[in-house]
Amino acid sequence: MRNITVIAKREFKGYFTSPLAYIFIVIFVALTGAFAFYIGRFFTREQADLVSFFTYHPWIYLMLVPAISMRLWAEERKTGTIEILMTLPVATTEAVLGKYLAAWAFTGLALILTFPMWISVNILGQPDNGVILTSYLGSFFMAGAFLAMGSCISALTKNQVIAFIVAATVCFLFTVSSLALVLDFFRAWAPEILVHTIASMSFLTHFSTITKGVIELRDIIFFASLIAFWLFANIIVVDLKKAG
Amino acid sequence: MVKMIVLKDLTKRFGPLLAVDNISMRVGTGEVLGFLGPNGAGKSTTMRMITGFVEPSAGTATVSGFNVATHPVEVKRRIGYLPEGAPTYGDMTAQSYLSFIAEIRGFDGAEKQRRIDAVAEKVELADVLRQPIDTLSKGYKRRVGLAQAILHDPEILIMDEPTDGLDPNQKHQVRGLIREMAREKAIIISTHILEEVEAVCSRAVIIAHGKLLADGTPEELIARSEDHNAVVLMIDAGMEDAVRKALGSLDTIKSIKKTKGRDGAVCLRIRPKKSALIASDVADIMGKKKIPVREMFIDRGTLDEVFRKITQEARTGATDRLGVGPKSPDREQNKEAKNA
Numbered sequence: 211m212r213n214i215t216v217i218a219k220r221e222f223k224g225y226f227t228s229p230l231a232y233i234f235i236v237i238f239v240a241l242t243g244a245f246a247f248y249i250g251r252f253f254t255r256e257q258a259d260l261v262s263f264f265t266y267h268p269w270i271y272l273m274l275v276p277a278i279s280m281r282l283w284a285e286e287r288k289t290g291t292i293e294i295l296m297t298l299p300v301a302t303t304e305a306v307l308g309k310y311l312a313a314w315a316f317t318g319l320a321l322i323l324t325f326p327m328w329i330s331v332n333i334l335g336q337p338d339n340g341v342i343l344t345s346y347l348g349s350f351f352m353a354g355a356f357l358a359m360g361s362c363i364s365a366l367t368k369n370q371v372i373a374f375i376v377a378a379t380v381c382f383l384f385t386v387s388s389l390a391l392v393l394d395f396f397r398a399w400a401p402e403i404l405v406h407t408i409a410s411m412s413f414l415t416h417f418s419t420i421t422k423g424v425i426e427l428r429d430i431i432f433f434a435s436l437i438a439f440w441l442f443a444n445i446i447v448v449d450l451k452k453a454g
Numbered sequence: 455m456v457k458m459i460v461l462k463d464l465t466k467r468f469g470p471l472l473a474v475d476n477i478s479m480r481v482g483t484g485e486v487l488g489f490l491g492p493n494g495a496g497k498s499t500t501m502r503m504i505t506g507f508v509e510p511s512a513g514t515a516t517v518s519g520f521n522v523a524t525h526p527v528e529v530k531r532r533i534g535y536l537p538e539g540a541p542t543y544g545d546m547t548a549q550s551y552l553s554f555i556a557e558i559r560g561f562d563g564a565e566k567q568r569r570i571d572a573v574a575e576k577v578e579l580a581d582v583l584r585q586p587i588d589t590l591s592k593g594y595k596r597r598v599g600l601a602q603a604i605l606h607d608p609e610i611l612i613m614d615e616p617t618d619g620l621d622p623n624q625k626h627q628v629r630g631l632i633r634e635m636a637r638e639k640a641i642i643i644s645t646h647i648l649e650e651v652e653a654v655c656s657r658a659v660i661i662a663h664g665k666l667l668a669d670g671t672p673e674e675l676i677a678r679s680e681d682h683n684a685v686v687l688m689i690d691a692g693m694e695d696a697v698r699k700a701l702g703s704l705d706t707i708k709s710i711k712k713t714k715g716r717d718g719a720v721c722l723r724i725r726p727k728k729s730a731l732i733a734s735d736v737a738d739i740m741g742k743k744k745i746p747v748r749e750m751f752i753d754r755g756t757l758d759e760v761f762r763k764i765t766q767e768a769r770t771g772a773t774d775r776l777g778v779g780p781k782s783p784d785r786e787q788n789k790e791a792k793n794a
Contacts, residue, residue: 216557222755227545290541299530
């Protein structure tokens with residue numbers, strides 16, 4: 211546990227030693243706001259809620275989360291610091307969790323900094339703050355799932371650009387897997403059960419139930435098990451590829 | 455002497471490539487073992503298997519009694535490791551980097567800072583502790599890596615080319631540091647600077663193509679040179695035949711070779727059979743025959759030459775796995791292990 215904290219602390223501080231952290235936060239806050247106002251028509255809907263704000267989170271994460279996750283392991287492998295990290299007295303699990311938690315905490319921070327949206331909607335009307343809180347939680351978990359995928363993919367390569375592109379693609383497929391775009395491809399040949407399974411993997415479906423204020427156990431389990439699965443894969447990949 | 459590092463039939467394959475081929479050896483506290491070998495010989499891979507960064511394909515590495523494969527964290531706790539190229543988190547300051555290492559190594563608060571200050575003084579890093587590592591010169595970067603490796607005062611120190619890229623003064627300083635630490639640690643360094651081996655190592659092994667080709671003290675290795683104990687005579691050019699004739703009676707001589715001369719003199723390099731001490735015999739004969747000798751010295755041979763000879767023999771297939779000298783019992787065991 212101590213090792214996880216120490217690694218997470220180092221990683222988290224690392225974001226702020228370069229302009230990356232500030233650029234990310236500014237762009238994230240600006241984009242979520244801009245999408246809510248211009249595409250989600252926050253004002254013209256005349257509803258005291260943040261649906262128009264949360265709806266676009268999956269799409270914004272799609273672009274920004276791989277930018278966070280791409281460096282997690284690819285950079286360590288490129289610069290050779292992975293040899294330092296993995297010869298310190300820490301287990302691979304601790305290293306993977308520490309780095310992941312730092313990245314997740316960082317996206318959490320960016321999410322918290324969108325609080326002016328919450329203040330605005332409370333000034334303008336009486337929103338259901340319970341729904342807003344569950345939406346924030348749902349958004350946080352979704353970001354966590356994207357990050358876990360990105361972290362695992364980052365461990366597969368030394369090249370951060372490749373890590374970014376592959377992670378963005380995988381995240382995209384998971385996001386839209388309930389849409390015809392993906393399902394039609396499988397319907398032609400795959401058994402019905404597989405098509406259903408793929409459709410049920412969709413982030414959009416799970417996230418939209420959460421943003422309606424309904425916290426269903428299966429949505430939580432969905433994101434939690436996805437995170438667990440990708441981090442487990444991440445540990446295996448790091449062990450296999452660290453010296454390659 | 456406690457055996458801190460024990461390698462038994464250690465082997466590593468990368469696909470079809472046999473990077474490390476059945477290496478067995480032991481290193482004890484108080485020893486500084488030099489890993490010598492051409493680039494790509496398997497030095498770094500062997501070190502990486504000892505430090506738990508790479509899993510062996512076969513064989514075992516045991517450190518302080520712990521098998522690296524089954525107790526990696528216990529092993530890593532006891533080892534200080536400087537990987538090749540001394541990688542560091544460049545965006546951190548030296549202080550925060552060492553602070554991270556210290557925390558992972560289990561030090562907190564005042565003890566942590568005391569360790570950092572002590573190690574910074576030891577490797578002369580104190581002036582730049584507050585600077586980002588990326589802005590430091592190569593020499594300083596290497597010292598940050600070194601500080602990282604010795605911060606927890608490990609029983610075992612493994613350094614992959616610790617002086618690579620340092621200027622002569624820095625090299626001298628790092629070698630001094632290694633010698634100083636050698637008393638209570640088991641140290642392995644890899645290098646291809648052969649003078650370094652003579653300067654700091656109590657023992658050296660030569661590795662090529664993943665195989666352990668020679669193992670001995672630097673003196674023992676040098677003794678394998680054909681020039682070891684050769685006598686070099688400088689005489690007047692006209693005396694050459696007389697000398698050759700006079701020395702013909704000495705059956706300990708293997709060959710006499712004319713090398714170079716100046717000012718009407720020639721140099722004769724007289725190689726003995728089996729490194730025999732022939733200098734006094736040669737001097738006697740010169741005295742008896744009244745041959746004027748301008749200069750005379752005994753050659754020790756060079757590690758360079760032995761290194762080239764051994765590694766090139768390996769390439770041509772004539773592997774000579776001789777463990778040099780009878781002094782070290784573990785080399786005997788080593789041979790037994792191989793024969794078994």
